[in-house]
Amino acid sequence: MNKGHEKDEWDSGVPRPSEALPGLDQEQLRVLRQVGRQWHRVAPRSATEHRALPVNPDTGVFPPAADIHPTRFGQLVRVSSLGGGVSEQRADGADEAGRSPVGRFAHRSRRVLLGAPLKSTAVVRESMRKLVALPVLSADALSSVAYGPEAMLAVLVLAGSTGLAYSLPIAATIALLMLVVGVSYRQTIRAYPHGGGSYIVAGDNLGLMPGLMAAGGLLIDYVLTVAVSIASGIAAITSAIPSLAPATVPLGLIMIALLLVGNLRGIRQAGVLFAAPTYAFILAMFALIIGNLADSAGSGFRPTPAPHPTATEGIGVLLIMRAFASGSTAMTGIEAISNAVPAFRPVRWRNARTTLTWMISLLVAMFGGIIAIVHLRGVIPRGSETVLSQLAHLTFHSGPMYVFVQAATAAVLLLAANTAYNDFPRVLFLLARDGHAPHIFLRQGDRLAFSNGIALLSVAASLVFVVFAGNTDSLIPLYAVGVFLAFSLSQTGMVVHWRRVRTRHWRKSLTFNATGALLSTLVLITAAITKFTSGAWVALMAIGLFFLLATRIRHHYQKADAALRLHPDATETRDRAGARAPAPAPTATPHPVQPEGGWPDHETGQGEEEKEETPQAVHHLAVVALASLDLAGLRALAYAASLRQPTLAVHISPSEEEAQRFRGYWTTWGDHVPLHVVLSPYRAIVAPLIHYIEALHRQRPSLTITVILPEIVTQHLRHRLLHSKDAARLRRALRPLPKIVVTSVPFHIS
Structure with a gap:
């Protein structure tokens, strides 16, 4: 039970993204430093190499929360565009691709009843x-x-x-x-x-x-x-x-x-x-x-x-x-x-x-x-x-x-x-x-x-x-x-x-x-x-079943938290002599920093989208979306670095206080990958992340951006509904944009 009612997520009856970034205790911080030292020993890089990216990660900021007001007849507002330009693309056409006639009819009926996806909007106070x-x-x-x-x-x-x-x-x-x-x-x-x-x-x-x-x-x-x-x-x-x-x-x-x-x-x-x-x-x-x-x-x-x-x-x-x-x-x-x-x-x-x-x-x-x-x-x-x-x-x-x-x-x-x-x-x-x-x-x-x-x-x-x-x-x-x-x-x-x-x-x-x-x-x-025999027994039985189900769900999440928790046994391996040694981490090769004034005309990507038949023609940027620095997040970072391509970590934060805490954890880890924290005043996480990725895409349309997400994979089918489906949501929302790939790095728990 969350004891801090001051942190109640429901301002004005509307939920907001969790501002409670999972805290790291002293043992977890020690393990985080240890993992960072392993990265440094295996893949030492200079400060210039560390900052080498094919795009400028600073795409601008969202307006302050105080400047965002609901519309006259509702609480939905449009998420401001980042990085200049406005993307009005919708996922409707892309969502219909490859569907059967029955599927297209169902999709269109759903859109008639519910409206188009509001990937560019969020809820405000x-x-x-x-x-x-x-x-x-x-x-x-x-x-x-x-x-x-x-x-x-x-x-x-x-x-x-x-x-x-x-x-x-x-x-x-x-x-x-x-x-x-x-x-x-x-x-x-x-x-x-x-x-x-x-x-x-x-x-x-x-x-x-x-x-x-x-x-x-x-x-x-x-x-x-x-x-x-x-x-x-x-x-x-x-x-x-x-x-x-x-x-x-x-x-x-x-x-x-x-x-x-x-x-x-x-x-x-x-x-x-x-x-x-x-x-x-x-x-x-x-x-x-x-x-x-x-x-x-x-x-x-x-x-x-x-x-x-x-x-x-x-x-x-x-x-x-x-x-x-x-x-x-x-x-x-x-x-x-x-x-x-x-x-x-x-x-x-x-x-x-x-x-x-x-x-x-x-x-x-x-x-x-x-x-x-x-x-x-x-x-x-x-x-x-x-x-x-x-x-x-x-x-x-x-x-x-x-x-x-x-x-x-x-x-x-x-x-x-x-x-x-x-x-x-x-x-x-x-x-x-x-x-x-x-x-x-x-x-x-x-x-x-x-x-x-x-x-x-x-x-x-x-x-x-x-x-x-x-x-x-x-x-x-x-x-x-x-x-x-x-x-x-x-x-x-x-x-x-x-x-x-x-x-x-x-x-x-x-x-x-x-x-x-x-x-x-x-x-x-x-x-x-x-009223027991008149029907009150139904309500009492339903409350009892709810209590049983809620405790079982909590038991599963506690096991998942324990599996994701940073601890020494999960971050160290033994060498041939039996002593503890750093786990191997791949290096990431440096890439040129974006020159002042933008990329030359021949790199804007115009006409290149259909000419990527060879590996040499594909230019990469890996964007790792992180909610917290747990084992699943570190595994996603390690996977991104193993691709030997430019890598950028992104964290969407609903408050400056949480943003500072995440940056502090990042510094403790060693700041081995460029990090950009997007401070979002909106009551949404996915929409601001999509806008940030779109802003990066507009900077250099010829670039293939791979969005990497840590994903929890459970052993039992009944537990799958208990974990996030952000990867699927991002795929649907980003499908209209060319040269965007969404992938997930599985983290298996029993």
Whole structure:
């Protein structure tokens, strides 16, 4: 578990390339010096020979991070060109070469749906003001009032009118729980101003197992958020258009497919556009509450007698506990603001706390208002129509305001489902960063979306939606367990945090978090017991399986790290006499430095691309792309030097601090190969590397540039998905450029 929450990778809810260059301890630094001495003894070179390259590696710099701003309607920006000139080539034509007709059709269809590869773009920070952050980050929590109260009433109605009489005290208890948990998360924001989700907080303060359990609960929560939100949104539509009810499952799958395609396109619309549905829903709910209260005022607020439902169960503690657990699902999404503190404008933590207070106030007001008017108007759940639809019909009949209420409800529920598409890949990213999930979840697709996480969420949510036939009442029992497991562990972690740090007012903060932890744990136990046979066992089993899988993945990565670690036995060999001797390293022959004013016209490469039928006509430059100086990286460097061609090492660094550390490690090794560090302010690694290689290519088009990557090769097929596929991504992106070769140097681990 990464203990440094200050290094949280998720500024403003958008992941950035890891700034945590693997540190080298004293033993590894000693081995690195030893390897460097071996290179020097076997291949001594003068400083002039060392710097001999056929191109100038200094191709310019990217703009400072402060000068990069998102576009008006999104967070994608074009990566600036290096070295002068602009390359607008795309990989579409090259990707189609050699494909079968079916393959070309599939490729073109994918491009129509997802768009062309954005190899020249990256994601940048976008800070939000409070009025924009409120609807964007609160959509999940606020939309839950569309199904939370109804879920509670659906349990109470089983006991007939006697059960419905308990709706007000149970709702008051849930409202109190909302206030307590909301205040608790205000303390979390103060303690974790860089963003502190349940996984981070529980892992930092309680240890590995609680952190993974919280992550498992969150992942289950996000899958069910999509399924429940879609189910509730479809229910709002079918309440207004009953003829669509038989098509509930197909309509839900279509909605999930649309969310999948939209998120795979990588389009990040500005918060203003996302704000509209949430504000429309808030307006619709208050119009609904005020309208029904006004109607009730005419009768002196005397409750309308409800239909007398047939009691199928007796009222008892178990039924009341089930109703309480079902109604508590209205709290899902409360932690979203504490996760995304860096998304706010400065002062970030203060603005986040203010926004959280607004959200809790709105949530309590809407939840309490809906329960109050349900009681006054005598409405009970019906299978053919939602409670909100019944209330809207009573006040607005079937007029424009009824349509507005239903449309706003459906829109905000779909937006809440889309929120999970942002948060689910975020949790997977954090897990992958810490080695508990495959590293493929660290990577962005060619549309700069976290395609693997998005696809996994869509598949899981679709399966859940189909299995439960899109029925909200059937899905709710699964929901509460994951939500309140994350709440409980997060708040318990905060109790440990305050006991450890003992900052100003720590006792008051500890009291708030302890109360939140206690109440959340009570709801968790209640939900697990009362809803176990109704489906909670599925969520509990899924969390257990996740924990088992995460620990196995971590075990593999620990073995891989041990194999890659610099240690004496891996860098020394015995000579014939049995003594330790340096491993042989090939020499690299010097090449002329690029003259001032550029290369002569006859070396520009014009017309030469088709005249390389003999080895003498090929002029080489080997570019070794390195993320770290481990055994795999050193092996790639040794392979490049063995080609006896000019060699250049390149490291893409997201921060100046990391760049300085890498240069320090490079100097410790001995600086035997020219190194160029590209300081990239963009939230991407591959795109800046591609631009750098393109800049080198433009300097001397006649040069054949071989990009060399260290590659981890595993013994077992099941482990292959756990390691990087950068070589394949680079091949696809660089394919349009002539005279670029991408190769990999395998490093085998068991």
